[in-house]
Amino acid sequence: MSALELREVVKTYGSGHAEVHALRGVSLSVAAGQMVAVMGPSGSGKSTLLTIAGSLEDPDSGEVVIGGRALSGMSRNDKARLRRRAVGYVFQDFNLLPGLTAAENVGLPLELDGTPARTAHAAALAALDSLGLAGRAGLFPDQLSGGERQRVAIARAVTGERSVLLADEPSGALDSVNAEAVMRMIHDACKRGVAAVVVTHDAQLASWADRVMFLRDGQVIDQTAPQPGPETLLTPGAQQ
Amino acid sequence: MSVRHALLALLSEGPKYGLQLREEFEARTGEVWPLNVGQVYTTLQRLERDGLAESDGAEEDSPQKTFRITAGGAAELASWLRTPPDLSAPPRDELVMKVLVARQVPGTDVREVIQAHRRYLVQLMQQWTRIKDDEADYDLSVALVVDAELFRLDALVRWLDAADGRIKRAPAQPPGPAPAALPRLRRRIGVHQ
Numbered sequence: 001m002s003a004l005e006l007r008e009v010v011k012t013y014g015s016g017h018a019e020v021h022a023l024r025g026v027s028l029s030v031a032a033g034q035m036v037a038v039m040g041p042s043g044s045g046k047s048t049l050l051t052i053a054g055s056l057e058d059p060d061s062g063e064v065v066i067g068g069r070a071l072s073g074m075s076r077n078d079k080a081r082l083r084r085r086a087v088g089y090v091f092q093d094f095n096l097l098p099g100l101t102a103a104e105n106v107g108l109p110l111e112l113d114g115t116p117a118r119t120a121h122a123a124a125l126a127a128l129d130s131l132g133l134a135g136r137a138g139l140f141p142d143q144l145s146g147g148e149r150q151r152v153a154i155a156r157a158v159t160g161e162r163s164v165l166l167a168d169e170p171s172g173a174l175d176s177v178n179a180e181a182v183m184r185m186i187h188d189a190c191k192r193g194v195a196a197v198v199v200t201h202d203a204q205l206a207s208w209a210d211r212v213m214f215l216r217d218g219q220v221i222d223q224t225a226p227q228p229g230p231e232t233l234l235t236p237g238a239q240q
Numbered sequence: 241m242s243v244r245h246a247l248l249a250l251l252s253e254g255p256k257y258g259l260q261l262r263e264e265f266e267a268r269t270g271e272v273w274p275l276n277v278g279q280v281y282t283t284l285q286r287l288e289r290d291g292l293a294e295s296d297g298a299e300e301d302s303p304q305k306t307f308r309i310t311a312g313g314a315a316e317l318a319s320w321l322r323t324p325p326d327l328s329a330p331p332r333d334e335l336v337m338k339v340l341v342a343r344q345v346p347g348t349d350v351r352e353v354i355q356a357h358r359r360y361l362v363q364l365m366q367q368w369t370r371i372k373d374d375e376a377d378y379d380l381s382v383a384l385v386v387d388a389e390l391f392r393l394d395a396l397v398r399w400l401d402a403a404d405g406r407i408k409r410a411p412a413q414p415p416g417p418a419p420a421a422l423p424r425l426r427r428r429i430g431v432h433q
Contacts, residue, residue, distance in 0.1 A: 039362070041405060180372075187373065203397040204390055207365035208373075214355065222355050224363045233272070233367055 001068055002029040003195030004053060004164050009062035011048055011218075022048040024218040025062070030195040032163065035187060037198045037206035040215035046199040047168055049215070053197060054087050054166045055079045067163055084113045088157025088194075090167040090186075094149045096141040096156075102128060102148075103137040106156040113160075127155040131185060147178030151185065158189045165189055165196040171205060183208040243275065243283050248317040251293055251309040258284060259303055268381050272389075292316050335396060339403055350407055358400045365393050 011023040022045045030036050040046050051057040053064060055071050064071045066086055071079060089095075096105045107124035111117055128137050131151045141149055150170065157165050167186060171179035179202075187208050190196050198209060206212045214222040243265070250256060250264050262280045266273070284307055287293035292313035296306045309317070330336075335357055342353040371386050 041401065184373075201401070202394075203362050203365055204369075204394050206362060207369040207390070209366070212359075212362050212366070214359070222359050224359055224366060227363055227366050227370075229367075229370065233371070 002065070003032045003034075003067060004028075004030045004197065005063075005065040006049070006053060007063040007065070009049070009052055009059045009064065011045075011052060011057070011059050021218050023052070023059070026215070026218070026220055028053070028197070028213065028220075030164075030197060032193050032195050033190055034211070035190045035196040035198065035209040037200060037209035037212045038215055039201060039203070039206050039212055041201065044215040045218040046201075046215055048218075050166050050168050050197065050199050054089060054164075055083050081113070084109050085160065086162055087164045087166060088159075088162045090150070090153050090157050090165065090170045092169040092172040094141070094153045096149060096152060098141050101138050101140055102133065102144065102152045102155075105141070105152055106159055109156065110160050115160075123159050124155070127159040128152070131155050146174055147181060150174060150178070150182050154182065154185050154189075158194060163194060165194050167196065167198045169200055169202075170198060171202075172200075176204075179205065242320070243279060244287065245317060245320045247280070247283055247287065248292060248309055248313050248320075251307060252314060252317060255296075255306045255308040257304055257306050261307070267379075269385065272385050287313065336399075339400075343407070351404055354400050354404050354407075358397055361393050361397050361400070365390055365397075368393070 006026055006028040008025045008027055009023050010025055011021075013020045013022055026045070026049060028036065028038075028049070038046050038049060048057070052059050055064065055066070058071075066082060069082065071082070074082070096102075097108070100108065103121060103124040105124075106127055107115075107117075107120035110120035110123055115123070125134070125137055128134060131154065133148060133151055133155065136144060136148055136152075141152070144152065154170075157167075165186060170186065171182040174182065183198075183205055186196055186198065196209075198205065200206055211226075212224040213220050246265055246269070247261055250261055250268070256264070258280050259277065261284075262275055262277050265275050265280075284293060284295075287307075288295060290312075292310055293307050294310055295308075338357070339350065339354060342348050342350045368386050368389050371382065372390075
């Protein structure tokens, strides 16, 4: 069973001359532990795909299935609950709440979902610790570097029982060292069973994924094939 | 890739013999550039001939023949390290040529051609990134080589993306001979043949 599935999703904005076909029948299936990257130019529908996959927006037609549950028949409250429990988001601009510490930012979704504050705080500290941020838990976002803020955002996205991680240009504003650290963390989350969709125009980030899908004008036009192991690159004679 | 200077660099650490130089060369370059032992000995003979290295005088074919760098070799190595490779002329890049040529072939969807190359490059990048994932098993030299390959391939993908965008925005070209853009470009950046 896929952790996340999109079936023939269609989304159009505006009408008449201003009509924009953001997605034209996009299907996507991500298994637990798998990372899929979606590449495409600006306006190709990448971000729309992510907001619909995360139920932040409804498709005009088609279906989104998370953990075997179709979203189309759900009430708004049920969708919001599923979002909090099963889906983590990472955005380019981090989206941390400035008035909360790193630990409070990470623990907030758990508390909103009914987890006692002390338990949520302990889970937040454990998540921050696993990402090398144990000493930064009490700091506010403006006291952290860009790389640290994004690591806090990833900790928030993977804390709890979340099975799906959705990331929109997660390292867009970071230097190459921090960008690689961010992708390594998302990759590690996948190794623990999380299904991830990473939207990016950056081939270096996309290359961390098990599969890369190419989107153009709201349609999937191509995707990468499964690759042989890296040993073929390092075997003497393989470069000929 | 200058095998000559790579061997001088290895000899700058101390005297070494041929087989040892081959093993160290491959290990230090992340085993990406295989080197056969004949190439090592031919290069060492030339270094000796040019006064950049000297041997201990053991028999010509002895595997225990030891080589060391000379003062001239050390100066040559220092000069080579600081001399930028000549990158002033655009290389005759096959990928660039294919995209340029695809525009002239009737019935060819250039953007589809671009996508075929983009997919191939990203697949190659996925393979290189797998090595990063296992980085604990590799040393700094391998990590540097992997980074260099990823940035090189990434630059090609970025060029394809830019080409894709330009071609999408460009007005349709009437059939007929293309304007001589390359000679103009060559004159403008001062490349002489």
